[in-house]
Amino acid sequence: MRDRRPLYLMTPALGWLTAFMVVPCLLILGLAFFRRGLYGGIEYTLTWENIRLVFDPLYAGIFLKSAWIAGLSALIAVVLGYAAAYAIAAMPRRHQPLLLFFAVLPFWSNYLVRTYAWIVLLNREGLIVHLARLLGFEGELPSMLYTETAVVVGLVYNYLPFVILACYAPLSRLNPEVSEASRDLGAGGWTTFRRVVLPMTVPGIATGFTFVFVLSIGNFVTPALLGGGQFQMIGNLVYAQFLTANDWPFGAALSIFLIAIMMGLLTLQTFASEKASGGRNA
Amino acid sequence: MTLLSLQNLQKDFGKMRAVDDVSLDIAGNEFFALLGASGSGKTTLLRMLAGFELPSAGRILLDGRDIAQIPPNKRPVNLMFQSYALFPHMSVAKNIAYGLEMEHLPRAEIRSRVGDILETIQLSALANRKPDQLSGGQRQRVALARALVKRPRLLLLDEPLGALDKKLRGDMQLELKRIQADFGITFIVVTHDQEEALVMADRIAILKDGALLQVGTPHDIYEHPTSRFAADFIGVMNFFPVHSDGTILRADDGTQIAAPIPPGLTGAAIAAIRPERLHLDGYASENALTARVTALAYHGLDLQLHVETPLSPRPVILRLTADQAESRAPRPGDTVTLGWSARDTRVFPA
Ligand SMILES: Nc1ncnc2c1ncn2[C@@H]1O[C@H](COP(=O)(O)OP(=O)(O)OP(=O)(O)O)[C@@H](O)[C@H]1O
Numbered sequence: 001m002r003d004r005r006p007l008y009l010m011t012p013a014l015g016w017l018t019a020f021m022v023v024p025c026l027l028i029l030g031l032a033f034f035r036r037g038l039y040g041g042i043e044y045t046l047t048w049e050n051i052r053l054v055f056d057p058l059y060a061g062i063f064l065k066s067a068w069i070a071g072l073s074a075l076i077a078v079v080l081g082y083a084a085a086y087a088i089a090a091m092p093r094r095h096q097p098l099l100l101f102f103a104v105l106p107f108w109s110n111y112l113v114r115t116y117a118w119i120v121l122l123n124r125e126g127l128i129v130h131l132a133r134l135l136g137f138e139g140e141l142p143s144m145l146y147t148e149t150a151v152v153v154g155l156v157y158n159y160l161p162f163v164i165l166a167c168y169a170p171l172s173r174l175n176p177e178v179s180e181a182s183r184d185l186g187a188g189g190w191t192t193f194r195r196v197v198l199p200m201t202v203p204g205i206a207t208g209f210t211f212v213f214v215l216s217i218g219n220f221v222t223p224a225l226l227g228g229g230q231f232q233m234i235g236n237l238v239y240a241q242f243l244t245a246n247d248w249p250f251g252a253a254l255s256i257f258l259i260a261i262m263m264g265l266l267t268l269q270t271f272a273s274e275k276a277s278g279g280r281n282a
Numbered sequence: 283m284t285l286l287s288l289q290n291l292q293k294d295f296g297k298m299r300a301v302d303d304v305s306l307d308i309a310g311n312e313f314f315a316l317l318g319a320s321g322s323g324k325t326t327l328l329r330m331l332a333g334f335e336l337p338s339a340g341r342i343l344l345d346g347r348d349i350a351q352i353p354p355n356k357r358p359v360n361l362m363f364q365s366y367a368l369f370p371h372m373s374v375a376k377n378i379a380y381g382l383e384m385e386h387l388p389r390a391e392i393r394s395r396v397g398d399i400l401e402t403i404q405l406s407a408l409a410n411r412k413p414d415q416l417s418g419g420q421r422q423r424v425a426l427a428r429a430l431v432k433r434p435r436l437l438l439l440d441e442p443l444g445a446l447d448k449k450l451r452g453d454m455q456l457e458l459k460r461i462q463a464d465f466g467i468t469f470i471v472v473t474h475d476q477e478e479a480l481v482m483a484d485r486i487a488i489l490k491d492g493a494l495l496q497v498g499t500p501h502d503i504y505e506h507p508t509s510r511f512a513a514d515f516i517g518v519m520n521f522f523p524v525h526s527d528g529t530i531l532r533a534d535d536g537t538q539i540a541a542p543i544p545p546g547l548t549g550a551a552i553a554a555i556r557p558e559r560l561h562l563d564g565y566a567s568e569n570a571l572t573a574r575v576t577a578l579a580y581h582g583l584d585l586q587l588h589v590e591t592p593l594s595p596r597p598v599i600l601r602l603t604a605d606q607a608e609s610r611a612p613r614p615g616d617t618v619t620l621g622w623s624a625r626d627t628r629v630f631p632a
């Protein structure tokens with residue numbers, strides 16, 4: 001007989017998720033197959049039109065653009081975050097909690113405030129331009145605010161703490177003797193990193209990458225603030241369908257694809273880290 | 283031929299002196315055991331030899347060349363870690379091949395050497411398993427093979443049998459010795475199991491608080507310990523508090539004890555005698571003593587007898603072979619006469 005008590009303990013959480021997550025998702029799913037009413041609202045006749053429209057080059061292009069920006073942000077965040085996590089894990093044990101605390105500190109402040117801070121920095125008369133002038137840079141500086149770069153910078157900045165935490169976990173758990181064994185067997189520092197440390201910490205990298213990608217591809221605040229009005233990512237598109245264009249069915253159809261991409265990635269990541277942890281520290 | 287020469291080697295961690303003025307010569311092809319209690323500096327000493335710790339003072343000469351500054355990946359020395367430290371994401375065969383790949387050997391040679399060594403350690407069938415799919419004993423053998431396959435000049439083994447159960451340990455002790463002889467590689471094995479050191483080693487060094495207490499063959503160390511600590515650490519030993527006036531040794535109750543007294547030893551001292559050197563019916567011995575049996579402990583091969591004597595508050599332990607025990611086994615409460623020879627008695631300063 002298996003102990004069923006854990007099941008009871010899960011019930012409140014499951015109930016909550018069902019009521020506020022599964023049900024709305026199902027509603028959205030249903031919505032996607034109806035027609036948009038003439039003046040907004042919904043006309044209850046079934047149609048594939050919304051789904052077909054998602055594949056229209058205009059919208060598919062926005063999907064691809066969003067994936068590109070999310071992927072680029074995730075990649076940069078992983079490189080920066082892994083390096084930071086590696087450095088923290090290499091410090092004396094007793095300093096590590098404080099360093100982690102500082103790395104994660106920005107995360108506890110308001111998302112909007114943090115993003116606005118970048119407007120101040122990237123602005124045509126902002127700090128970075130001033131700094132460049134101070135260093136003797138002459139002539140016209142390209143505008144940094146309201147560009148794709150600004151969006152990527154904002155996304156990386158916002159989600160970096162996630163990546164640091166995700167990469168720190170496996171790095172701090174590494175048995176230092178495993179790296180030493182590699183050195184002992186004749187490998188230099190770089191080879192040891194590439195062939196031993198890196199493969200053993202892939203789960204952290206995968207988790208960090210997926211998190212940043214998933215959170216970035218659906219993000220609409222950062223593109224709106226740092227990308228300016230014209231710059232659209234898929235999140236902005238969905239936002240607009242629901243709140244300004246009043247086309248709920250098409251917004252629903254877009255959302256479904258967005259959710260599908262996220263779920264696919266998360267499943268893949270769970271799978272990958274499951275497989276990688278076939279190699280727990282021996 | 284001296285392979286390794288340690289000269290006044292020392293290692294400090296802050297105020298803590300982990301290795302204290304160790305000087306030692308180890309010959310090529312020797313099976314050398316480092317024996318010491320937990321925290322006595324065994325691992326630290328090995329780590330200096332492997333290149334993971336820089337000596338605070340002293341020199342490490344390998345073939346006459348000072349290697350103290352050479353990084354671990356450039357030394358012809360390999361270390362088998364106390365934790366085994368296998369690569370969890372690589373198969374058994376990949377783990378073993380790793381060190382050979384670092385030498386950029388041709389693929390064919392790597393394959394054949396890995397195959398050979400897998401055969402030696404009898405793990406060919408498990409070549410494609412990952413370390414976490416192996417038992418403790420199998421992991422231990424993979425770690426050994428991984429270090430051995432590089433054919434180092436010197437192989438350092440940190441508690442190689444520490445994680446194994448008693449039966450398997452016994453088998454592996456002989457196995458290690460056989461492999462060492464076959465490969466002709468110098469082994470330095472760290473252990474805190476004195477029996478293991480006695481069984482395997484050509485020579486043993488006893489470490490205490492980072493310093494060498496005694497170096498010698500197992501026979502030397504067992505029969506002629508030079509300190510009370512060494513006598514106590516290796517095997518079972520009976521101790522009696524005694525008093526020496528330079529020529530005569532007396533126990534606390536006045537009994538005279540015949541024993542070779544080290545020159546110049548006067549005042550409080552300790553006499554020591556091994557359980558197997560004591561016998562019953564010892565009327566004719568140089569030392570004879572009436573004692574009362576308090577307990578019997580059956581050990582399979584032999585019988586240990588605990589007897590009460592006026593010489594010390596602790597029971598004296600006496601060992602009878604199964605033969606002796608069967609012909610006339612004493613029972614608790616019996617009065618017996620203990621006897622032993624003067625030359626089997628060791629005397630140390632108190
Ligand atoms: N990196 C270090 N920093 C500070 N002290 C250390 C360090 N490494 C070892 N020590 C100290 O040095 C002493 C010797 O340690 P060592 O690990 O060499 O002992 P050992 O004989 O291998 O013990 P065991 O049998 O428990 O493995 C111990 O007191 C230990 O606390």
Ligand SMILES: [Mg+2]
Pocket residue numbers: 324325326364440
């Ligand atoms: Mg140790």
